[in-house]
Amino acid sequence: MSINTNTNNASSPSPLKRAGERLAILGAGESGVGAAYLAQQQGYDVFVSDFGVIAPHYKDQLLQWNISFEESQHTESEILSAVEVIKSPGIPDKAPIIKKIKEKGIPVISEIEFAGRYTNARIVGITGSNGKTTTSSLTYFTLKNAGLNVGLAGNIGRSFAYQVATESFDTYVLELSSFMLDDMYKFKVDIAVLLNITPDHLDRYDYKMENYAASKFRITQNQTANDVFIYCADDPETIKVMEARSFAAKLYPFSIEKQITTGADLENDNIVINTPQEHFTMSINELALQGKHNIYNSMASGIVAKVLELRNDTLRDSLATFKNIEHRLEFVAKISGISFINDSKATNVNSTWYALESMTSDVVLILGGVDKGNDYSMLRDLVKQKVKAIVCLGKDNQRIHAAFEDLVDVIVNTSSAADAAQAAYHLAAKGDTVLLSPACASFDLFKNYEDRGNQFKAAVKEL
Template sequence: MGKRIVILGAGESGVGAAILAQKKGFDTFVSDMSLIKDNYKSMLNERGIEWEEGHHSKELILNADEVIKSPGIPNNAPMIMEIQSKGIPIISEIEFAGRYTNAKMICITGSNGKTTTTSLIYHIFKKAGLNVGLAGNIGQSLALQVAESNHDYYIIELSSFQLDNMYKFHANIAVLMNITPDHLDRYDFKMQNYVDSKFRIIQNQTPEDAFIFWNDDPIIRAELSKYGIHGQHYPFSENKENGVAAYTEQDKVFFMEPVPFNMEQEDLALTGTHNLFNSMAAGISADIAGIRKECIREALSDFEGVEHRLEKVCKVKGVEYINDSKATNVNSCWYALKSMTTKTVLILGGKDKGNDYNEIADLVKENCSGLIFMGLHNEKLHEFFDGYGIPIADVRSMKDAVDAAYNMAKKGETVLLSPCCASFDLFKSYEDRGEQFKECVRNL
């Protein structure tokens, strides 16, 4: 038999990895502690790939030559620790897929703005007529695309968990949007461990490659001095400074290199300061890839945005409802509140990942006319916000949350779902949470 590859977790990335592994002639086995979704089961069955669900059989796993682990499985899970103690290498699906393609890799990470920036870069490349795939945390898994289609470019959104198990993978263009505390529960509550994880995105870069980053992020700036310069640096900033590749001045966005061009800020499809940075990072990436400036301009102005990210649902009785279910950390919620132009009723809560709500304290005091706590354990939220003198409601379902918001919000105000937390106490996923919100709002 050839080399044995075991894949833990049969979601999008796991099933993609299994299909690629089988195609490359490996003895392939998939194991998931949970139940596997029917569509993924049929993908495995169609190709005759062996799988198990609801448990891990040690005898079928510990004989692996290499293990591909789903990013959702923590490193301290008992099975992972046992695999490590046997000295079996553990890699991510992206690392595995990267071995079998010579496509150019444009990789995006950061605590916030990843999905929007990734989608925006993909939109520009597609508009330019390039043969491009969208992968990582969105779209089809990279491994599946490498197995079944043949793209020249991949635009890949990378979480810190994916980066943790990437070793030889090489990003031709690496984009680092920002670094704020997130997922610290997975990093021994040490910020530095999380920061190190994000910086793995540049680990194999050569002088031919590009590193695009937000110049005003104090953590990124402090870290830069620790790393040898691999790729060419393309920093972006709100202000014109020496050496920045993009900045704003007098309501225009200037892209300085490699090919200089500018455009009116009001022509950007996405509004708000954080989206300005997303647009800059995307514009620089496309510019480096040699896409014509006319095409970049047009694509930056007709992009439609990302679902569950500051997504306008509708207006009911003069109140605007906005779905920002993708805000699974406090910094995301900060961006959302920052972009509100009216008084806001904020719906927040869920599975807390060690959140520090101080970051949004001032914005809540200034901008919020009501707070709705939606979760099984709201004690921490009460402890933090009860003293603010703002009306508060406790709810256990999305319908109750939307009803409470409807009763609280006055004409001309906004109701914002921007939870700061993971969704897993009441919902299947942040998408499920956002879909339920939109449905309840449309039924008002």
């Protein structure tokens, strides 16, 4: 256990709007440390508490900024004296300290909610069970390509709060997880994008899809007639909720299954986007991101661009030249004619379905990790069509064996990225693809999905 209580500010925060008021921040990761910096700048008495060990670079930042913090504990007297608490998205409401904070009537908010108070920038918010990181990155790339003064934050990159404290962007693209949305109340998204709703994190939502769906729809709260809501008209869970609600914002659906008058659809292998002022068309064969799921992602991003009245040539160039993010269907290498793809960010079954759906060769699939109550049945048809062998990468692989042993002749167990890469290499033949798309969280063997992906890439390069 350690605690740092150096509160001598090297420079006085400006403006001193909250002098003397305690703001407690739970979790000293990217969002928590960024929120601490912004809160100090706004004149709060800031205290950061992390029940785990704080990563060295975040600890160094807190020390450099003279912000009080503790790690490996929660000191209740320090936290419960706060006028407000900013909570890391990863801390569940059932955590004992959160229960005590709420019993005392202290408001608990997200870093996004807090940072939103201190910026007048236009907000493009993107959520969904799958594709939100890709779509957020593509949207940011497109807006930046068009010359907009734009920042990228939320579940990606530097925290929103830190950027609000240190930058002066006119527009932000925010990737918003359901955990972030749960602690957002007055924050308003000007252009909201909901890509899809499929089972994920149900342990946080009493194993009820309706609770999880309601969380996703919080992205539309506080929207007015001047705002925009972009959504997938092909997603049954999204449509189910929409049929029971009314929306103030302008609605722009996108679909590859039906014709859309205002929004985006697919016509003769062309994406067609229509907004009241704008028309855009582009062949799906020209898209940088291939696969059915990426047509949806490109449509959603394209509607944002046309709502903002970006030039067609800028949008076309962006959709054609964008390079996908690390750990999301990332090409690693081709060895002996075998392609290796890192899709470590696929931490749920639906993400793995999308990855398999985009494969055009026989696949050796690396699956496994911390199973969040996965239903693997939706993968069975694609596994039957495309997968020649499965390599399990996790401590407990019984459910994967049970789900696929009647479809795949070879299922092997491994317990490290190096072993998994080696096993997959020996099972694959020239022209095949080795796909790391685990459908599970990574915490049994790795620090996070990035660590899993990096270890896999390093192992492939050693082959």
